[in-house]
Amino acid sequence: MGPIKTALSLIPSFRHSGSRIAYEELPSHDMSHASSPLDESPIMSDSWRKGISAPRRRLGLLLRTSPRRLCLVTLAVFFTLVLIAGGSFRARRYYKEKDKPDERIPYHWELYPRLNGFYNGVRSLVSYSDWVPEQQDTSNTKIQIHKAPPFDPVSVNPYPDYGSDEYLEDHYPVQRCYVDDNEVYPAPDVFAYPGIPAGMTAPFWGSYESIGTAPDRCWERFGRFGPYGYSYNPSEGGLGLANKTAHAGADKIEDMFTKVDYRDVNWGKAQKTCLEKNRKRFNPKAVVGDNDSATGQKKAVKRSAYVLRTWTGYKYTDIQLLSLRAMINELSLKSGGEYDVHLLVHVKDDKIPIWASEEVYNETLRANVPEEFWGITTLWSEQLMRLYYPGPFRDEDNLENHSKSDIYGVYRSAHFALQWFAQQHQEYEFFWNWEMDIRYTGHYYEFHNGVSNWAAEQPRKLLWERSSRFWIPGIHGSWAKFSQHVERETIERNEKPIWGPVEFPTNGLGRLASPNETTPPTTIEEDDYQWGVGEDADLIVFDPLFDPANTNWVFRNDVTGYNTSLETPPRRAAIITVGRLSRRLLNTMHEETYRKHHTMFPEMWPPTVALHHGYKAVYAPHPVYFDRKWPLDVMDKTFNYPTAPQESPFGWGEHNMQGGTFYYNAGFSGALWRRWLGAKENGEGGKKMEESRSDRMCLRGMLYHPIKVESMEN
Structure with a gap:
């Protein structure tokens, strides 16, 4: 089984089907993901999900005695062994005759039963207490389909009770913010159903309760995006996208919100006005004549920058516009200015001197960003980074440049721009680094606030060790039991836990000093899981913080500026460059870069700086779904x-x-997202199919990455 299993990694898992792609081919865009030996292989087809048992049929091909097919398999196994023996990183998953779809050996997980509960709609809703996850329903219970959604939609308000005595005892009141200059349109609410579809699939790892998001409601497209212009006509300031979609119960949702005319909205001005109204919430000490001076100051609310990484030439789809409006409204306006949303736009043409001419800067901005977002946009270029971080970054100081890219290229140093941006905006305590190919079905503030609060409550003891693993509740039980499991496993393996800043040899070159507060107050044995509780995390990521030295991840040695005659410094990485970084972490990354000329591959640099300097770093266990019914023991292994x-x-x-649903090459994410939008995907979904079954999909909050294609065709 060993050689055949290894051979599977060499076999192509997808071919184009006409002009559309099932699990879309993921282009190797310089900002979207870290590549790997599999980069040039297309992502898997969804054609096998149309009712026929394609994986078994293909498996049967291996059992036939065709000499030609037997020869192909033998060659694949031999090729695999040669690659492993040689330590090559140039693995490719192609047969010699790659254009023949029936020659592909399926991956082991393609043989598992397909999960279909995702596609149950709003006319099949049940209360959360009555929900039986699809994976646990062994009786094939027939789902009851109602004529209309059995529950009424509700507005979702995950914010603190800003008007309560408890809140006002410690904080200044929140002033209402508006979308428009004339204060006609208050920041709108969004709507969800207080239930979930019967037979809905459950996530395989992570949980809603652990990160403070409601597990008992689901989101469909009218309630999620209707207030941002999804459903009403362009003549009213909307986008008019709902004309060709199933709409059971949608009229009731549309009666619950006021249609905002988005044609003249200036989000930059809206955010600025909201902040000015609420400024004393964030800087109570600056308030003159504060009546609380005798009894103590009100608590300052910490502010965050929410930075979306985009580039010149990026195409802003209608769904992208809706997502951006949702982010700004839910994170910034509805919270009274707790967040500011920014677009950090990479000007790909280095010959454009955006730093030298305001006119050139504005022309470039207006040509590449929709007008409603001009006021929240900052431009940068790689040439600007060369001026800001002159180095030297010498080739001989780099352990391995696998991509053969320039050190200033965004592919290898996307963090340069974020470090630079943070230096210009020290007013923010935290910086969320977000990519344009991520989508979220739930409420942005609920998710980000919940993740932040969860991370703050995590003790530092064995935090790196817990964050290096996938928490699978079906195997590990509760988070508390999972934590006990990690402790027991660490002891049994006789591993040395990470405790404070990590030391490593520098051969007299010296190191940047770590903050005093990252030095542990006691030994790890004396600590009773107390250090770090209540401390904001410096780094929050959404995939495990793994040690690249224990993998063959191709960028594990893209390390620059350290003594190459010594052992490679200890490092950590988290795939997909999204997450939250504290101001102090970014300041340290900046100093490491400009003082010491240190840098690493983008997905490795923030976690490694956090590791070296003892900053608090966590992997947040958000819910992740799979389209196949994996055996849990196999998934854990x-x-x-x-x-x-x-x-x-x-x-x-x-x-x-x-x-x-979440990884750099997660093909199911795009397929599921488009189905949720109401589009057809591989012959399934679309208006007619939804109406003939239980109407449009209603999913709980879920992060999707990557989304490379966003089609509304049905």
């Missing part, structure tokens, strides 16, 4: 206990992520 570096999900074993 596959993701948490790879038998060799090349089997790691962060190396050649990354194919295991393709059927999930």
Whole structure:
């Protein structure tokens, strides 16, 4: 089984089907993901999900005695062994005759039963207490389909009770913010159903309760995006996208909100006005004549920058516009200015001197960003980064430049721009680094506030060790039991836990000093899981913080500026460059870069700086779904206990992520997102199918990455 299993990583898992792609081919865009040995192989097809048992049919091909097919399999196994023996990173998953779809050997997970509960709609809603996850329903219970949604939609308000005596005892009141200059349109509410579809699929890892998001409601497109212009006509300031979609119960939702005319909205001005109204919430000490001076100051609310990384030439789809409006409204306006949303736009043409001419800067901005977002946009270029971080970054100081890219290229140093941006905006305590190909079905403030609060409550003891693993509740039980499991496993393996700043040899070159507050107050043995509780996390990521030295991830040695005659410094990485970074972490990354000329691959740099300097870093266990019914013991072994570096999900074993909803190459994410929008996907979905079944999909909050295609065709 060993050689055949290894051979699977060499076989192509997808071919184009006409002009559309099922699990879309993921272009190797310089900002979207870290590549791997599998980059040039397309992502898996969804054609096998149309009712026929394609994986079994293909498996049967292996059992036939065709000499030609037997020869192909033998060659694949031989090729695999040669690659492993040679330590090559140029693995490719192609047969010699790659254009023949029936020659592909299916991955092991493609043989697992398909999960279909995602596609149950609003006319099948049940209360959360009556919900039986699809994976647990062994009786094939027939789902009851109602003529209309059995529950009424409700507005979602995950914010603190700003008007309560409890809140006002410690904070200044929140002043209402508006979308428009004339204060005609208050920041709108959004709506969800207080239930979930019967037979809905459950996530395989992570949980809603753990990160403070409601597990008992679901979101469909009218309630989620209707207040941002999804459903009403362009003549009213909307986008008019709902004309060709199923709409049971949608009229009731539309009666619950006022239509905002988005044609003349200036989001930059709206955010600025909101902040001015609420400024004393964030700087109570600056308030003159504060009546609370005798009894103590009100608490300052910490502010965050929400930074979306985009580029010149980026196409802003209608759904992207809706998502951006949702972010600004839910994070900034509804919270009274707690967040500011920014677009950080990479000017890809280095010959444009955006730093030298205001006119050139504005022309470039207006040509590349929709007008409603001009006021929240900052431009940068790689040439600007060369001026800001002159180095030297010498080739001889780099351990391995696998991509052969320039050190200033965004592919290898996307963090340069974020570091630079943070230096210009020290008013923010935190910086969320977000990508344009992420979508979220739930409420942005609920998710980000919940994740932040959860991270603050995590003790530092064994935090790096917990954050290096996937928490699978079906195997590990509660988060508390999972934490006990990690402690027991660390002891049994005789591993040395990470405790404070990590020391490593520098051969007299010296190191940047770590803050005093990151030095542990006691030994790890004396600590009773107390240090770090209540401390804001410096780094929050959404995939595990793994040690790249234990994998064959191709960028594990893209390390620059350290003594190459010594052992490679200890490092950590988290795939997908999204998450929250504290101001002090970014300031340290900046100083490491300009003082010491240190840098690493973008997904490795923030976690490694946090590791070296003892900053608090966490992997937030948000819910992640898969489209197949994995056996839980197999899932645990596959993701948490790879038998060799090349089997790691962060190396050649990354194919295991393709059927999930969140990873750099998660093919299922795009397919599921488009179905949720009401589009057809591989002959399934669309208006007629939804209406003939239980109407449009209603999903709980879920992060989707990557979304490369956003079609509304049905």
